[in-house]
Amino acid sequence: MKRICLFILLLCLLFTGCVPQAPTVQEPEEAVQAADALQIHYIDVGQADSIFLRCGESTMLIDGGNVEDSDLVVSYLLEQEVTKLDLVVNTHAHEDHVGGLPGVLAVFEAGAVWCPVTEYSSSCFEDFARYADQQYLALVRPEPGTTYELGTAEVTVLGPVKDYDETNDTSIVLRVDHGANSFLFTGDAETAAEKDMLDYGMDVSATVLKVGHHGSDTSTCYQWLREVSPQYAVIQVGEGNTYDHPHETVLSRLRDAGVTVYRTDLQGHIICTSDGETVSFTTNKNAPVTNPTEKVEYFIGNKNSKKFHLPSCSGVPKLENQVPLMGYDLAVAFGYTPCSICLK
Numbered sequence: 581m582k583r584i585c586l587f588i589l590l591l592c593l594l595f596t597g598c599v600p601q602a603p604t605v606q607e608p609e610e611a612v613q614a615a616d617a618l619q620i621h622y623i624d625v626g627q628a629d630s631i632f633l634r635c636g637e638s639t640m641l642i643d644g645g646n647v648e649d650s651d652l653v654v655s656y657l658l659e660q661e662v663t664k665l666d667l668v669v670n671t672h673a674h675e676d677h678v679g680g681l682p683g684v685l686a687v688f689e690a691g692a693v694w695c696p697v698t699e700y701s702s703s704c705f706e707d708f709a710r711y712a713d714q715q716y717l718a719l720v721r722p723e724p725g726t727t728y729e730l731g732t733a734e735v736t737v738l739g740p741v742k743d744y745d746e747t748n749d750t751s752i753v754l755r756v757d758h759g760a761n762s763f764l765f766t767g768d769a770e771t772a773a774e775k776d777m778l779d780y781g782m783d784v785s786a787t788v789l790k791v792g793h794h795g796s797d798t799s800t801c802y803q804w805l806r807e808v809s810p811q812y813a814v815i816q817v818g819e820g821n822t823y824d825h826p827h828e829t830v831l832s833r834l835r836d837a838g839v840t841v842y843r844t845d846l847q848g849h850i851i852c853t854s855d856g857e858t859v860s861f862t863t864n865k866n867a868p869v870t871n872p873t874e875k876v877e878y879f880i881g882n883k884n885s886k887k888f889h890l891p892s893c894s895g896v897p898k899l900e901n902q903v904p905l906m907g908y909d910l911a912v913a914f915g916y917t918p919c920s921i922c923l924k
């Protein structure tokens with residue numbers, strides 16, 4: 581009997597020893613992944629766009645600058661010890677976005693190529709399509725809402741949500757989320773496309789906005805900027821360009837929205853690093869960044885027309901007809917409608 585009791589006791593001890601315990605050590609793989617920073621290189625290609633992203637081992641290129649920028653982009657990527665690009669995106673078929681990509685595809689193996697169109701009548705686009713084809717890659721137009729894993733970051737397609745005749749509006753618009761930070765890449769999407777994405781209900785909020793169309797006033801409408809609500813903006817623009825980009829309207833809109841602005845014509849290559857919680861910037865030129873004024877939180881209403889304006893708008897009514905309105909939502913709640921010039 582004594583021996584049986586001892587045997588049961590032993591069995592019990594053995595059994596409790598085998599009960600799986602809750603793991604107390606974090607899986608090493610998870611720890612490594614959480615530490616993966618996201619680096620975004622806004623390459624200074626003058627009056628054009630080219631952006632390189634890396635998160636852990638994953639790499640991505642959005643646009644390749646003009647044809648003449650091809651060597652610069654390729655050597656920039658080689659300096660970064662890039663051997664393969666997992667995803668290459670051509671936002672739209674204009675030369676200042678697709679021009680450098682044939683050279684890139686001639687050197688680097690790509691995993692996938694996204695583009696809003698499969699045909700476009702220009703020699704640089706045809707070269708781009710040919711080099712993609714040489715790698716047996718189809719030009720894929722991603723549907724809005726498509727997601728793509730870039731290491732621990734996630735890429736989401738926000739646009740285009742419609743078909744457009746205007747090539748700029750066909751721009752593929754992407755949001756990249758990395759922990760608490762998000763980054764918006766807009767190509768040259770103009771106000772029509774911006775408004776359509778908002779109407780579609782896309783979440784466009786972002787920590788860092790790549791300003792649409794090199795800072796042209798045909799993009800970055802007030803409503804768009806209000807929804808994106810960025811802390812930082814990057815403008816890819818060439819010094820002394822013939823379009824007068826970036827336009828003063830856009831710069832003042834960014835100032836009023838309390839956004840710190842980096843520009844490739846002033847700061848050169850702009851590198852933004854996200855650790856998932858904060859973002860930091862390094863640049864290869866020392867020009868001071870454009871710091872914002874106080875964020876404008878008040879508007880001026882017209883008690884007769886029931887319209888409301890930014891204080892800087894030319895449409896602000898005479899003093900006797902002015903009503904101060906402390907906040908956009910409040911103005912709307914009081915039955916005022918936004919001015920179609922300053923708050924379009």
Ligand SMILES: [Zn+2]
Pocket residue numbers: 672674747748768
């Ligand atoms: Zn364009």
Ligand SMILES: [Zn+2]
Pocket residue numbers: 628629674676677767768793794
């Ligand atoms: Zn452009």
